[in-house]
Amino acid sequence: MPKIFSSSARPAAAPDRTAGSRPEAAVSLSSVTKVYGRGAATVHALRGVSVDIPRGSFTAVMGPSGSGKSTFLHCAAGLDRPTGGTVTLGGSELTGLDETRLTRLRRDRIGFVFQAFNLMPSLTVLQNITLPLRLAGRRPDRAWLAEIVERVGLADRTGHRPAELSGGQQQRVAVARALVTRPEVVFGDEPTGALDTVTAKEVLGLLRQTVDELGQTVVMVTHDPVAASYADTVLFLADGALADALTAPTAELVADRMSRLGAWA
Template identity: 65%
Template sequence: MGLRKKKQRQQHDSAPAPHEGPAPTATDWAVELRGVRRRYGRGTGAVHALRGIDLALPRGSFTAVMGPSGSGKSTFLQCAAGLDRPTDGSVRLGGTEITGMSENKLTALRRTRLGFVFQAFNLLPSLTVEQNVLLPMRLAGHRPDRRRAAEMLSRVGLGDKGRRRPGQLSGGQQQRVAIARALVTSPDVVFADEPTGALDTTTAREILNLLRSAVDGMGATVVMVTHDPAAAAHADRVLFLADGSIVDHLQGASADRIAHRMTHLATATAPEYAGVAA
């Protein structure tokens, strides 16, 4: 097969599936990045962590983000979640432009409209499980809804653990608490950063199934950074980053296919795949 035909076949394989029905409007997007760049430093020593990300993710979707070390995954998540400000471009979450927001408004937005799940769980050891789940409501100045906390704990299989402390739970149970905490405010987006990195294979699968069920059963939107093809296979769509650019993506792919694409990612260049995730 000639080089031109091979590239055309690759681009067709990675091209986004067409939307069925009416085209989504701005309010249908849970996450929208337009021309997002992030540069650290100046001059010849500047590091270009993101090189113009154009991306729109619909509500009720599960997206995995993968790439080699240094590809920009962490910076992408931080900019998308309002934890870091892009050098150029704009970010919208749930239809709200956050790029120029004050830090106080950003903090309020993160507490009420975003959920976070981290590799290290980030639970407060002095609080009970129930209190940890209710923490986003307390921080936002809202009256804690214990019935809502109980509902979320039941959804993650910990309905009888509300009075326990995190230290009394296994790692997998602590991550379940973190998921309940992330979902308790019905956020626009849940950002998950290597959520299974500290767990064994069986427990990791259980956690990923919970995230998948949150999308399918609750209409949640999940954006997950991971290095694990088996984890990424739970997502609807996998985005591949390299050198600060989205160079490829797959939809509904198996772990083997994702691993194969990761293996060959080093040979892909951003210009060949420009715009595949727009």
């Protein structure tokens, strides 16, 4: 499970899971703070968050509205810069990179799946999937591309455009696009929020499969206890701080913990 540490004491880096200790971290946040505004309008979105997320794991991030979960994801994924503390992806400290290098890192080493799909309507399924590679000036690995297209169940839809697909199929395109660069981490921001229950379960099962069969690391923000139950671990945020972590979650356990976050301290 993700290791949560106080801001004052943090163990040294540990070897990966083959060494018989805790798994190597894919993403590490150390004493991360994020403050918006000034004076009376100051908002402390994150308050000294420290956590290691292991490679090859599925982590869900939950919390009530305003708890800081979206800010957590944005800082962890290099979409926003923390006010204080450090974020490390593999051996790269994101907080020390300029915007050009940060953009390159996000493009090459991070995958994103958003609630709104964010597909290009004029491009085919295959063109949408390979867009990150085209932007990076890279040619796709044909074997890998064929595998992920097959895994997401779109082998017979590669020539279609988004408007010709269902919502679930569009989100599968987004998942394939996130995987095509072989990213170190896939971040999902409410990836099933716009889907019906049955389709959401299909997409969540697909994300679970990428972890179990491909060794992918997935970090997903969600408000849904059922979605969170697909993860290995659920991190709970409250008032910008990590309140708790739950391993082997069920929807019932997650819902119960969420109901008590108001008194987490």
